[in-house]
Structures are given as structure tokens and as C-alpha cells.
Amino acid sequence: MSSDREALKSDFLASHGFGRARREPLSGDASTRAYERLHLPDGARLIFMDQPPALESSVCPPDATPGQRIALGYNAASRLAAGSVAAFVAVAGFLRSRGLSAPEVLAHDVAAGLAVLEDLGDGLFATLVEEGQAERPLYEAAVDVQAALQAQAPPAVLTAGDASWPLLSYDTLALKIGTDTFLEFWPQFAGLAAFTPDAIAEWEALWAPIWVRGETGATVFTHRDYHAQNLLWLPERQGAARVGLLDFQDALRAHPAWDLTHLLQDARRDVSAELEAAMLDRFLAARPNLEREAFLADYRALATANAARILGRVFARQALAGRAQYKAYMPRTWRYLERNLEDPQLAGLKRWFDTHVPVEARA
Numbered sequence: 359m360s361s362d363r364e365a366l367k368s369d370f371l372a373s374h375g376f377g378r379a380r381r382e383p384l385s386g387d388a389s390t391r392a393y394e395r396l397h398l399p400d401g402a403r404l405i406f407m408d409q410p411p412a413l414e415s416s417v418c419p420p421d422a423t424p425g426q427r428i429a430l431g432y433n434a435a436s437r438l439a440a441g442s443v444a445a446f447v448a449v450a451g452f453l454r455s456r457g458l459s460a461p462e463v464l465a466h467d468v469a470a471g472l473a474v475l476e477d478l479g480d481g482l483f484a485t486l487v488e489e490g491q492a493e494r495p496l497y498e499a500a501v502d503v504q505a506a507l508q509a510q511a512p513p514a515v516l517t518a519g520d521a522s523w524p525l526l527s528y529d530t531l532a533l534k535i536g537t538d539t540f541l542e543f544w545p546q547f548a549g550l551a552a553f554t555p556d557a558i559a560e561w562e563a564l565w566a567p568i569w570v571r572g573e574t575g576a577t578v579f580t581h582r583d584y585h586a587q588n589l590l591w592l593p594e595r596q597g598a599a600r601v602g603l604l605d606f607q608d609a610l611r612a613h614p615a616w617d618l619t620h621l622l623q624d625a626r627r628d629v630s631a632e633l634e635a636a637m638l639d640r641f642l643a644a645r646p647n648l649e650r651e652a653f654l655a656d657y658r659a660l661a662t663a664n665a666a667r668i669l670g671r672v673f674a675r676q677a678l679a680g681r682a683q684y685k686a687y688m689p690r691t692w693r694y695l696e697r698n699l700e701d702p703q704l705a706g707l708k709r710w711f712d713t714h715v716p717v718e719a720r721a
Contacts, residue, residue: 367408370472371396374465381406390414391441395477404464407446409471414440420524424531435535437526439607444468444521446607450475451518452579456510458503459592459602468521478602483586484627491591494633499601500589500621501637505644506598508614512579516609527576528612533569537663540670547674548719557714564706568659572613575656580612585624614645615653619661623694625668625687631697658698662707665695688721 371377379396384405390413396404415431417440427434439445443466453460459478466473483500487493516523541561545552553561581588583605590602618641622634638657642650669691673684699708 363408363410366470367406367472370465370467370470371406371474374474376404376406376465376474379404396474403477405461405475405477407443407473407475409441409443409446409473411440411442411469411471416440417442418526420526427531428535432535435531437528437532437608437610439523439609441471442468442523442607443471443473445523445609446473447521448516448518448523449606449609451521452512452516453603453606456507457597457599458506459590459595459599460606461602461604463518466521478590478592478604481591481602483589483591486591487586487627494636496586496589496591497621497629497633497637498640499591499598500584501618501641502644503598503601503603504584504614504617504621504641507581508578508645511577512611525579525609525611527573528580528582528610528616529573529576530569532610533572533663534565536667536671537565537569538670539675540666543670543674543678544715547678548715548721550715550719553714557710560710564710565663568663571656572616572660572663575613575615576611578611578614580610580616581606582608582610582612582616582620584617584620586621586627613656613660614648615657615660616664618657619664623661623665623698625665625673625691625694628690655701655703658701659704662695662698662704665691665698669695685721692720 368377371379376396376398379398382395382397384393384395390410392408394406394408396406398404415433418427418430418434418437422430422434424435427437432438433440447463447466447468450460450463454462461475461478464474464476483493483496486496512525514525516525538561541553541558544550581603588604588606590604592600592602618638622629622637638654642648642653669688673688673691676684695711698704699711
């Protein structure tokens, strides 16, 4: 970190009354954000978020054409928030207005990419399950949050104080850009020849109706990274507020199934087919307006697209960059993808994968 960035952070903390806090670095992920825990003189704890704006490519202007989005880069094409502090603050405010447990933002500077947040603790769902806590009650609470979030249509623009952020749709282009990263990165990682033009054309034809279904169904607020390492257990709170929410700045308006694909086909931990089925039943019981078979067909199709995106953009790309730890998650993600492809409605995609990605090339 540059001395200028560190001086900016120190000045920000001092100007908001946190200059005497002891700063403890926290482990990060593959993003460009960094977090520290602030230990205040009175014993209180807060979280300090550092998102240098210059480290990310442009976000998507609300009225950008597909061509303009592609020209601006992956964040704009995929409608990612590029770690924007404005997005984080606005989405946090929206979630809190719905009675949910997003961190309170105590101070922020959008231009500098800095914020001080409420500390919701260390009770990550993934950690608690590893330590022996029963997983089913946690997953039931997480599904109940989804039902609560989807009970009302979200606004077009989210606002909180001086921060605002458009809630754009997870549209066909964003879905396509994400899914297609499998074509780009998996052959490089697995040592396969690049896919032929005919294979790519077949891929496009098979996925196109799924992407359209995803865009057509884009009606609800969607966290977009909703899984056990971004959810915290807050048992002292009530109802849906018992689930603490993290890493939600990339939120969009998307299909009701999208967050469930992350939660119930979690690339970083095993979720059994039995638990997945039980939680889908729970969700559908809470949302009786959804037609069951159509929803489940969309769920499996979008979960397959998400698995392809994760295998390509997230895991293979990171492994090619030297981050070997991501290889450990690949076999699990392939198992989820193969489970989805047993759906007869996805028989064409199953044939495509069986033809072009043999079992020995599935890490």
C-alpha cells in the first residue's frame, strides 16, 4: 500500500473520531477491497473498509447500450458495482429499511473509497457449521430472508443519506458475459484446445433461451453473492434480522432463483441434495405465487449458468494467476453442475459438456 493511501486512511479515521483506534487487518478474498477491525479505546469494535476506486474498471451507466457496456469492460458489461462505496452505503440502507441486518454505516467517503461500518461479529454460517452447529436452522433463516426480501418489489434507485445507486437488472448481456467466461478460461486451465467456432455457436444457441428467461424473471432484489461465507448468525436478534448480511454491493434486480443458486449450490462448502430440496420447498411455500415446476426449471438452468461462471471467471482465472487455493473448490462446483444437467430440460447442455469437456478435464 502506498504511503499516500495510508495517510488518506489515517486522516479519514481521525476526522471521524476514530483516530485512536487500534487497527487489525482482516483476511480478504479475491476482490480489491481490504478490511480492518477497529478496536476503540472504550472496547467497542468497528469495521474499516478500504476500496481504492482506481483498482476497478468502470461501472455500468444506467442508460448504456450493450456495445457501450462491453467497451467499458467486465464490470460494466456484467453490471458489477466495482466495489463502489456509494453502492455499499445505498444497499445497506435499503436492507436496513426492510428490517434486515446489514451493517450500519457510521462514516463514509465515496470519492476516497472508505467507510467505517458496524461490526456484526465473526459468526459466519460456514464457520459455525464447521464448528458443529446444526446447519438446517441457519439455512432456514437464510431462505426466510430471501422470502422477506422478495415480498415487495424493490425501487429503481436505492438511497441512503447522500448515497444513491441504481438497481439495474441482471439482464441477458450480464448473464451471457458471466457464463461465457467458461469458454475463455477453462480450456487454458484444463489444457484443452480452444473451443471451435461450431462448439461456441452451439453453446450460444443452448444458453440463449436461459439468459432470456433470467432477464424476463428479473423482478426482485438480489444480493448476488448470497452464501455461507457472507452470512452471519445473530441469534440475539429476531426473525429474519438474525441473519447478518455482507458483501452485497453488487446487488441487482434479478430472477427470484438467483440468490438461492449461490446459497444452495455453494462452491465453497458442500450442500447436500437433500438440504437443497428441503430449502427450495421452504422457499416455495413462502412464495405461493411462483409456479413450482417453472421456478425449479429456471433454478436449475440458472444454477448451471452460475456454476459455469464460477468455474471460468472465478476459479480457473484465479488459478491461472497463481492462486492455487481455488482448485480445491472446482470438483464440488462440477458436482453441482452435473447434478443440474440431469434435468431432462438441460439435455442439450449435458451433451455439449460431455462432448467438449470430458470427465478427465473436469478438475
